[in-house]
Structures are given as structure tokens and as C-alpha cells.
Amino acid sequence: MSTILECKHLTKQYHQGDTTVNALQGVDVSFNKGEFVSISGPSGSGKSTLLHIIGSLEQPTDGDVILDGISLRNESRRELADIRLNRIGFVFQAYNLIPVLTAAENVEFILQLQGVDRQARRARSGELLKQVGLEGLENRRPGQLSGGQQQRVAVARALASHPAIVLADEPTANLDSKNSDELLALMSKLNQESNVTIIVATHDPKVIAHTRRHIVLTDGNIETDETRAA
Amino acid sequence: MLAGLAWRNLWRQPRRTLLNVISIAFAALIMVFLLSFQMGTYATMKENVLQVIDGYAQVQPTxxxxxxxxxxxxxxxxxxxxxxxxxxxxxxxxxxxxxxxxxxxxxxxxxxxxxxxxxxxxxxxxxxxxxxxxxxxxxxxxxxxxxxxxxxxxxxxxxxxxxxxxxxxxxxxxxxxxxxxxxxxxxxxxxxxxxxxxxxxxxxxxxxxxxxxxxxxxxxxxxxxxxxxxxxxxxxxxxxxxEVELKSWKQLQPGLDAAINLDLNTSLMWYASMVIVVVFIILNTLLMSVLERTREFGVLLSIGMRPGKLGVMIWMELSLLALLGLLVGIGLGCVVTLLIGHYGLELPGAEAIFSQWGLPGRLYPRLSLLSISAGPGAMALCIFLAGILPYRRVRRLQPVDAMRAA
Structure with missing residues (x-):
């Protein structure tokens, strides 16, 4: 399998008053195309920071991220926005859908930002919402959907632009057990069908159990990186 | 796309938006009416004074x-x-x-x-x-x-x-x-x-x-x-x-011209104060709205919206709000002006001043392109310029910091 994402000696330091916090301490890790990876670790271990840096939402203090052959180190804010738009999908813990847009419009929004024409947008959002099991709910606004349904819309939105990777930060944290299971089954299915790389930061053992590769972070370092046999 | 989203965002807080629209509309209404009233009065003053004896211009020996x-x-x-x-x-x-x-x-x-x-x-x-x-x-x-x-x-x-x-x-x-x-x-x-x-x-x-x-x-x-x-x-x-020279009405009646200019300049200061107050009210509301939605802006930046586009969206929200308020205000201002223009307005106690400038006892506002557009135009310009502030604020947002906002 080809490498889609490479983290080279990622270091991140925060300053809180006079104290320096080392969120990441030289993390080296690669991800292959089509992998479904979970990253876990105690609070403050650096999971979210790693995800943010991979997603170009934050810059590392040192090191580099190579995504699909592109170094994120020296890109401008505008170029990073374009990279996020075209190559990265995000699923957040709190769903983070745009409340004034319908489910279909939330999915289409990404495509609109890409300049995709109306007809193609409609077709793609319809296809994705069908894939995530929300057929018939396209015209509902987030406030009219359950938490599980909102997270499914978020997954559909993350996949809308055919990204190279999907980053999910605690995607099941706000869901009940049933909805968590359904979401994980959906993500596994989409991972296999679309061959998209999915990286999930999580505390949830169920999520970890769904992924073949599991990385444990402790104090900003990779403690274990295990891949289970298929 | 941005305009549509901006429009929907405006109506997230309908009461707040309505209050803002009413503020802008009321200020626009007042400015359309008062400017029409002033222009009507000035025109009557000029016509009455000049048509009595001086005419609109004169050819005189040098x-x-x-x-x-x-x-x-x-x-x-x-x-x-x-x-x-x-x-x-x-x-x-x-x-x-x-x-x-x-x-x-x-x-x-x-x-x-x-x-x-x-x-x-x-x-x-x-x-x-x-x-x-x-x-x-x-x-x-x-x-x-x-x-x-x-x-x-x-x-x-x-x-x-x-x-x-x-x-x-x-x-x-x-x-x-x-x-x-x-x-x-x-x-x-x-x-x-x-x-x-x-x-x-x-x-x-x-x-x-x-x-x-x-x-x-x-x-x-x-x-x-x-x-x-x-x-x-x-x-x-x-x-x-x-060996002759042409004199316009301003040269024939410098006192009238000065009186009109003085009155207009005094009014302009008053109008400017009103515009500033309204702009600050609107800006304050918009900044509050921007602060409330900082987390959402972080999400929009995360999913790939360019910071500039996000800024434009906020600026559009302000512009749409201003446009709506101004259109309502101009419409109501025209209706009020036309009504009073039909029946006239009596200002008791001002007869002595009126007769000095040849004014009748009842004054009639006159709608003109200038009176309709000057006040609301100035307001629109100020609001659009004020929009630079939230625009700049939003453009500087970092996705992660914004998403961490309460």
C-alpha cells in the first residue's frame, strides 16, 4: 500500500504563562492509503494536537507533514484552506454542522466552495446521504435531526470532496451506544468502499476495536503502534 | 452562495435583525424626509426671493x-x-x-x-x-x-x-x-x-x-x-x-446662499451624528454576533473555507442588513414625504423668519434624487466601511483557536 500521509519529527510546544507544554515530542509516523487508524491515549497525550497538525489546522513547532506528496510546512493560510477543502475531511465530536443549512446543503457546501456546479452537487450529496442512511431527510436542518443523524451528515460532508484522508476527533463521544455502533459500522463500510484513509482520535474502546491499526500516544510520544492481522 | 448563507445567518436571531432593520430604516426615513423638507424649503426660498425681482441670473456691466x-x-x-x-x-x-x-x-x-x-x-x-x-x-x-x-x-x-x-x-x-x-x-x-x-x-x-x-x-x-x-x-x-459680466443667483443674493449653506451645514452635522450612532449600534450588534459564532467560524475554516471568503460573508451580512433597512427606510421616507408634500406642513411661530425669505406659511417637502439618496447613501457607505472591522477580525481567526472559543 502507498503512503498517503507522513509525519516527520512533529514537535509542538505551547506556552501557558511561564510554563512550556510539550504536546508532541518528535512524532514520526506514516499512514497508508485506505487505512482505518485509531489514536488513543490519556487526556493531554497529544491526540487532538496531532490530528490538528495533520489536518493543517495548526502549525507544528518543528517537523513537517507530507500529505499526498505536499509539505504543509510552508504553505500560506489560503493554500492550507484549499488543501483542507480538497484533500482532508473532518468529523468533529460536536458534529459542527452549519445550523442554517439543510443536511443536503451542509454536504453541498464543501462542493460549492470547490466550485462544483449545482447539478453535480445535488447528485453527490444525494448519493452520500443515501450511503449514510439519511435518504428522505435531505431537507432537514441540523436542529431537526438526532445526534446520530447529525454525525452521519458530518461523515457525508467529510467525504463530499473525495478527500485523501478523513480525520475524526472523538466522533462517538456525544453518541449513545446504538448510534456509536451504527456510526462505526458506517465508517468501516465507507473506508472499505471508498478506500479513504480514516484516522480517529478516541477514548472509545469500541472505536479502537473497529480499526486494524491502533496508535497509543503518551506525553506527546508514540508509545505503541500496532496493526492487527486481517 | 455566500450571499444566500449570509441572508440565512441574518435570520438566526430574527428579533435582533428586525431591531437593526428598524434602526436603519428609521434613520433613513428621517433623513429622506428632512432632506426633502430642506430641499423643498430652499427651492421655495430661492424661487420666491429670486422671482420677486432678481431673476435667476443677470447680465450686468462689469x-x-x-x-x-x-x-x-x-x-x-x-x-x-x-x-x-x-x-x-x-x-x-x-x-x-x-x-x-x-x-x-x-x-x-x-x-x-x-x-x-x-x-x-x-x-x-x-x-x-x-x-x-x-x-x-x-x-x-x-x-x-x-x-x-x-x-x-x-x-x-x-x-x-x-x-x-x-x-x-x-x-x-x-x-x-x-x-x-x-x-x-x-x-x-x-x-x-x-x-x-x-x-x-x-x-x-x-x-x-x-x-x-x-x-x-x-x-x-x-x-x-x-x-x-x-x-x-x-x-x-x-x-x-x-464689457459685461454674468451674475448667477448666488452672486445676486449672497445672503440667501449663505443662509442656505449655514442651515445645510448645521443639518449635516446633525445627520452625521445620527449616522454615527446608528452605525455604532449596528456594528456593536454585528460584533456581538461574530463573537457568538466564533466557534462556527473555526469549523468553516477547518472544512476549507478561505479566511477571505469568511470575511466577505460577514461583510455581506452587514451589507444585506443595511440594504434591507435602507430600502424600507427610503420607501417609508418617500411615502411620508409625498403625503406631507401633498398637504404641506405648518410651523407656527416662524412667520417672521418665513416672510424674511419670502416663504409661505405652509411648507412643502420636495422629493428629489438627491434627497432620497444622499442620507441613505452616506449611511450605506458608513455601514459598509464599518464592516471592515468584523471583516478584519474574522480574517485573522485561526481555526483551532476559533473552535476552542466558548
Whole structure:
């Protein structure tokens, strides 16, 4: 399998008053195309920071991220926005859908930002919402959907632009057990069908159990990186 | 796409948006009405003052305005009038002679301004003939007739049909003397004119004051003041090499121009204060809305929206709010102005000031493109410019920091 994402000696330091916090301490890790990876670790271990840096939402203090052959180190804010738009999908813990847009419009929004024409947008959002099991709910606004349904819309939105990777930060944290299971089954299915790389930061053992590769972070370092046999 | 999203965002807090729209609309309404009212009043002032005697413009001998003198004359007035009347915007012209003389009735003598006028032309440039309260205005058959202001007639103790004596100095230094019959008494509405002014036939004046066919000035008028003002640049070349100069209404009535400017400038300061207050209210609300939605902006940046586009979206929200408020305000302002323009507005207690500027007791606002667009336009500009503040704030947001915002 080809490498889609490479983290080279990622270091991140925060300053809180006079104290320096080392969120990441030289993390080296690669991800292959089509992998479904979970990253876990105690609070403050650096999971979210790693995800943010991979997603170009934050810059590392040192090191580099190579995504699909592109170094994120020296890109401008505008170029990073374009990279996020075209190559990265995000699923957040709190769903983070745009409340004034319908489910279909939330999915289409990404495509609109890409300049995709109306007809193609409609077709793609319809296809994705069908894939995530929300057929018939396209015209509902987030406030009219359950938490599980909102997270499914978020997954559909993350996949809308055919990204190279999907980053999910605690995607099941706000869901009940049933909805968590359904979401994980959906993500596994989409991972296999679309061959998209999915990286999930999580505390949830169920999520970890769904992924073949599991990385444990402790104090900003990779403690274990295990891949289970298929 | 951005406009649609901005529009929906506006209506997330309908009550807040409505309050903002009402604030903008109310300010726009007030500005449209008050500007229309001012413009209407200024136009009435100008028309009433200028149509009484001065006309919209005058051709005068060089230096006549600063130092009026019977000896400063225009020799070829007929030719000049013919040429001027060919210019678009000018309707008619009228020649005048003018001097100061002594008018006497028995033992009563009063110094007065005496104008020699061509009655047929004069009625087309001046409304004095419509201000006659006793007797009649001059006509082409009149020879030794004179019309007087009411206060002047009272000072002389004359009535219609009485005779009075005119005594002055002719163009050649001779004594100009005549006996004239009072044909009419006018009340122009301008006390100063009613105290000082008299008019007699031009031919008789020229004969009395040994002027041959010379005149002292040519009054220029047209269907509208604006039309004559527009025509002035075309008139200038016609007057070259004739030792005359063209005077616009502002030069003829500098006091009126200054009064209008003073009133307008005072109002502008008031309008500016109102615009600033409204802009700050709107800006405050928008900044509050931006703060409330910082987390959402972080999400939008995370999913790939460019910071500039996000800033444009916020700016559009402000612009749409302003546009909505201004359209409502302009619409209501036009309705209110048209209604009051139809019935008029009485301002009790201001009669003395009104009569000074020839204003009637009831004032009528006049809608114009300027009165509709100036206030709301200034407001729109200020609101759009104020939008730079939230635009800049949003553009500087970092996705992670924004998403961490409470």
C-alpha cells in the first residue's frame, strides 16, 4: 500500500504563562492509503494536537507533514484552506454542522466552495446521504435531526470532496451506544468502499476495536503502534 | 452562495435583525424626509426671493454688482437678449434701468430705488405684478405711471391715482425730474422691497434720466433655476468682449446662499451624528454576533473555507442588513414625504423668519434624487466601511483557536 500521509519529527510546544507544554515530542509516523487508524491515549497525550497538525489546522513547532506528496510546512493560510477543502475531511465530536443549512446543503457546501456546479452537487450529496442512511431527510436542518443523524451528515460532508484522508476527533463521544455502533459500522463500510484513509482520535474502546491499526500516544510520544492481522 | 448563507445567518436571531432593520430604516426615513423638507424649503426660498425681482441670473456691466451706478450701462442690450434667449434652459430676458431717486408727495419725500422696466417682458421674469394689492401693474400703454411698495406708498401718503414727483440725477449729470401717477401698490412679502422699491416704464425712465436706449442690466430667467444654472456656461461665451459680466443667483443674493449653506451645514452635522450612532449600534450588534459564532467560524475554516471568503460573508451580512433597512427606510421616507408634500406642513411661530425669505406659511417637502439618496447613501457607505472591522477580525481567526472559543 502507498503512503498517503507522513509525519516527520512533529514537535509542538505551547506556552501557558511561564510554563512550556510539550504536546508532541518528535512524532514520526506514516499512514497508508485506505487505512482505518485509531489514536488513543490519556487526556493531554497529544491526540487532538496531532490530528490538528495533520489536518493543517495548526502549525507544528518543528517537523513537517507530507500529505499526498505536499509539505504543509510552508504553505500560506489560503493554500492550507484549499488543501483542507480538497484533500482532508473532518468529523468533529460536536458534529459542527452549519445550523442554517439543510443536511443536503451542509454536504453541498464543501462542493460549492470547490466550485462544483449545482447539478453535480445535488447528485453527490444525494448519493452520500443515501450511503449514510439519511435518504428522505435531505431537507432537514441540523436542529431537526438526532445526534446520530447529525454525525452521519458530518461523515457525508467529510467525504463530499473525495478527500485523501478523513480525520475524526472523538466522533462517538456525544453518541449513545446504538448510534456509536451504527456510526462505526458506517465508517468501516465507507473506508472499505471508498478506500479513504480514516484516522480517529478516541477514548472509545469500541472505536479502537473497529480499526486494524491502533496508535497509543503518551506525553506527546508514540508509545505503541500496532496493526492487527486481517 | 455566500450571499444566500449570509441572508440565512441574518435570520438566526430574527428579533435582533428586525431591531437593526428598524434602526436603519428609521434613520433613513428621517433623513429622506428632512432632506426633502430642506430641499423643498430652499427651492421655495430661492424661487420666491429670486422671482420677486432678481431673476435667476443677470447680465450686468462689469463692476456693477460691487458699485451700482446709473452710468454703467449695456449699450447693445437688444442684441444680447436675442442671443441669450437662444440658449437651452433660458426662457426669457428683461432689460432694466435702475437708480436711486427722491420721490415726493407734497412735503413728504422718501429716497427710493426706481427701476425702469419693460412691462411686457418684466411680467415674465418677476412676480411683482402678482403682488399688486391696490390698482394694477404697469402695461405697455403706460407712460407716466409708477407702482410702489406698500410701505413706501404709506411713507409718501399716496394711493392709487395720486401723483408724485420724481427727482434724480440723469446719466449726463442733468437733473431728472418727472411727475408720475401711482398706478399700483404692491406687497411683495419682502418688507425691504416694500419699503424701498418702485417701478416705472423703461422708456419713460430712459427719457427722464437721459439714457437713450441704454439699460443697466438684463434679467435672465427660465422654467427652472437648475436649467438656468446649467445654461450659464453656454451664456459666458456670448458675452465676451462686451464689457459685461454674468451674475448667477448666488452672486445676486449672497445672503440667501449663505443662509442656505449655514442651515445645510448645521443639518449635516446633525445627520452625521445620527449616522454615527446608528452605525455604532449596528456594528456593536454585528460584533456581538461574530463573537457568538466564533466557534462556527473555526469549523468553516477547518472544512476549507478561505479566511477571505469568511470575511466577505460577514461583510455581506452587514451589507444585506443595511440594504434591507435602507430600502424600507427610503420607501417609508418617500411615502411620508409625498403625503406631507401633498398637504404641506405648518410651523407656527416662524412667520417672521418665513416672510424674511419670502416663504409661505405652509411648507412643502420636495422629493428629489438627491434627497432620497444622499442620507441613505452616506449611511450605506458608513455601514459598509464599518464592516471592515468584523471583516478584519474574522480574517485573522485561526481555526483551532476559533473552535476552542466558548
Amino acid at each position: 463692476g456693477y454688482q460691487d458699485s451700482p451706478d446709473l452710468k454703467k450701462t449695456i449699450a447693445d442690450s437688444d442684441a444680447i437678449m436675442k442671443q441669450i434667449e437662444t440658449v437651452t434652459g433660458v426662457a426669457t430676458t428683461a432689460p432694466r434701468t435702475t437708480t436711486f431717486a427722491i420721490l415726493s408727495n407734497g412735503e413728504k419725500s422718501v429716497g427710493a430705488a426706481v427701476l425702469g422696466v419693460d412691462p411686457e417682458r418684466e411680467v415674465r421674469v418677476s412676480r411683482l405684478n402678482r403682488s399688486i394689492i391696490h390698482g394694477n401693474y404697469l402695461d405697455r400703454e403706460d407712460s407716466n405711471a409708477i407702482v410702489l411698495g406698500a410701505a413706501l406708498a404709506r411713507s409718501l401718503g399716496v394711493e392709487v391715482g395720486d401723483s408724485l414727483t420724481l427727482l434724480g440725477e440723469g446719466l449726463d449729470g442733468s437733473i431728472a425730474a418727472d411727475v408720475l401717477t401711482v398706478k399700483g401698490i404692491f406687497e411683495s412679502g419682502t418688507p425691504e422691497l416694500d419699503r424701498q422699491l418702485s417701478e416705472m416704464p423703461l422708456a419713460r425712465f430712459q427719457e427722464d434720466f437721459a439714457m437713450d436706449a441704454a439699460v443697466n442690466l438684463i434679467v435672465v430667467t427660465g422654467p427652472t433655476l437648475a436649467g438656468v444654472l446649467d445654461a450659464l456656461p453656454d451664456l459666458e461665451p456670448l458675452l465676451n468682449d462686451r
